[in-house]
Amino acid sequence: MDKSKQRALTQWLKSQSSLAKPWLVATISIALLSGVLLIAQAALLAHLLHQLIIEQTDKFTLLPSFLALAGVVLARAACSWAKEQTGYRCGEVIRQHIRHLILNRLEALGPVSIQGRPAGSWASLILEQVEELQDFFARYLPQMAIAVLIPLVILVAVFPINWASGVIFLVTAPLVPFFMALVGIKAADANRKNFKALQRLSGYFYDRLRGLPTLKLFNRVEAEAEQLHLASHTFRQRTMEVLRLAFLSSAVLEFFTAISIAVVAVYFGFSFIGELDFGHYGASISLFTGLFVLVLAPEFYQPLRDLGTFYHAKAQAIGAAESIVEFLDAQPDTGTQGEATPDLSTVTIIAHDLEVLSPDGHVLAGPMCFSIQPGEQVALVGVSGAGKSSLLNALLGFLPYRGSLTINGYERSELDLTHWRQSISWVGQNPQLFHGSIRDNIALANPEATPETINQVMTQAYVDEFVMRLTDGLAHPVGDRNGGLSVGQAQRIAVARALLQDGALWVLDEPTASLDAHSENRVLETLSAATQAKTCVQVSHRLDSLTHSDQVWVMMDGKLVQQGPYHTLAETGPLAEMLASADRRNLDA
Known part of the structure; x- marks a missing residue:
């Protein structure tokens, strides 16, 4: 699939999201709130450890901080649950709309056009392929905004404490989406081929299932079973190609994320033993500073890693959308329909x-x-x-x-x-x-x-x-x-x-x-x-x-x-x- 067609399909998918804009905004807002709570959680955790280890503060004196930490953890859990709910509703509204478009188109085309394709392929189009759009709207689209907002909020919290770690975050962050895009281009094409194979398999299986008595009477069961095996083998190969690309991209993202976190950890390690003396604003780097930044480091990259994971949802959606858009746009009309409603009590x-x-x-x-x-x-x-x-x-x-x-x-x-x-x-x-x-x-x-x-x-x-x-x-x-x-x-x-x-x-x-x-x-x-x-x-x-x-x-x-x-x-x-x-x-x- 060429890039211009991918861009057109992506644009079509994004245009459908306007139908569920309230749910989309709610999902992003809840995720942003969870990000703010994450910073509070990191600060409380770093504060408690600093007080217990460095200041030797009595633990009963820190009871309010412990309670606040528990409250923040519970609030984040509630945000995660609410984000999943609103994301699902976002995808549900759009899937229902797209199915409505397909069914309206089928009604307009009429039985003559519909009978030109196996019934199984229509079932695949309306059920499996529309279902594959769910994660694009429920996860990928919100994650595009979340992957920008959450790291930005973390940078706002980190830079006033230690500018060196903030610079490390800024320099290493673009590596994740860069390699994600490289792998994703290949993944979109693999998903498109996978859906084509699924359509063929669905239509082939449904037709043979309905005609099983005929196949038995003409002694063609074994031959058709072999053909079905070949069709399913092709589908398996396409599916494994998609999975291979998914695992490859996940490994690449995890590698660069681990390298980036390790650089931050090495910086603070050498700073604590006095080998590095920069990045702070005059005061020495404390345990609170190191723990605060190190706790946030994985969370800084997590939205980008999630975007990489959900990028496969985009590839799946593009593969599914190709057939849907072709059906909605490319098929010819069966004729015009007017609005005249004459008296039809008798007909000439x-x-x-x-x-x-x-x-x-x-x-x-x-x-x-x-x-x-x-x-x-x-x-x-x-x-x-x-x-x-x-x-x-x-x-x-x-x-x-x-x-x-x-x-x-x-x-x-x-x-x-x-x-x-x-x-x-x-x-x-x-x-x-x-x-x-x-x-x-x-x-x-x-x-x-x-x-x-x-x-x-x-x-x-x-x-x-x-x-x-x-x-x-x-x-x-x-x-x-x-x-x-x-x-x-x-x-x-x-x-x-x-x-x-x-x-x-x-x-x-x-x-x-x-x-x-x-x-x-x-x-x-x-x-x-x-x-x-x-x-x-x-x-x-x-x-x-x-x-x-x-x-x-x-x-x-x-x-x-x-x-x-x-x-x-x-x-x-x-x-x-x-x-x-x-x-x-x-x-x-």
Whole structure:
């Protein structure tokens, strides 16, 4: 990663910190207070030892000093606890904000763009990579200020007592951040590679886990296990490289810190035996002076050492931020969204020279022209890859387009998509149920629906046929991969969900493609009743059901090659060929 990109990512990370500025200021203030208490602790400790060793003062006379020292130690402990709490809150606020940005971006991109990457990589982006930003905001950013303020406060305390030790501190202090930066540049690049390897591993593992039955049936478990081993080995190598750099930088920082403290100790040692006579202000160097400065010496470098330790948090954050920023900024939009909210109690759709585009601008389907009047039933047929799903996704607002696609006289790009989608009842061929109960999944479009309304749509969609047999009824938990429900049962729940939405436009994407005969008949009965007097666009694989449609659209290679009533299109052209081909397959069967 070049330096300009690192600077840009660092600037982006710092810009996010404004969201948690009160917590950041609180963390720095508490640390500064702890630094002042540290000087008081060093002074009390040096005073007690000087009085006991040199002045031979009775220890009971020093009882107030002992109590003050205990109080300062407890106050510093409280400051450390409070600093950890405020630092954590600082990171928490920013992580929540960044996750919100990512989720909003995912919502804007829609399912077409999201399906272009493995689900595991999205999980890695939202969970692991955002989590890796925590220490940057909770520790590194506050430590940047603390590493300046605490040494400055210590210098203010040391210089009036002994200027020589203050000069030693000033001369040796820059060595720590200098070598920290040298190692940190390499660490940032190592962390970036590590996160890339983690994303690949997460996506690879999740996809293979979901497809385990398929791998077993095709005897590919061992081969895929070997590939997973190679991916995990790459991730291990990247991780070990990061750890190697972390240990290397820690050793370098500890070395120069130890050298600096040793120089201060040697200076005072030679001063006490009379070999050195400078650094003081006329008076001889006392035990109090030596102990005070030597106690503060490690603490002078400690904030710089902590900054070096937390510098790896910066390297981790830069590595994680690269993918996050690329996702938030570099991905193309799926199309514009307006603010128009027309009356959508009935729906008229007109397209002219419509071209459906991929997220990166390639033409997926079109150009095409069509019109759908209120209450009209349209059947869309064609082979796989003909462009049917692309057309539906443009209609739903998941893909951009060129040309004209008007809804009740408004371009789809001018509509508020939330308002537009509230008027759509959608049923797809692969029903997606979510963690929760069966009732939660039915009431997805209207969580405030009454029990009477829920029961009504359950009956209409024949969900009650199997819910009554479940011990928990509507409270039956639904988990990953539909939670033990069959595809037919899950599809009926999806139909009930669409009935509850009760949109003016119904979009049906092969809703019976994966169903058995019984479930297919039930779903078709429900949908036929629900779409009466409603505008409906249905992608269908059942050519025998086209006779009930007002229009039949035949798509080939992204174009609408036929439009019109079934009885007209069935006589000649692509639809007639499709019907003849279906008849031959039935005869062969």
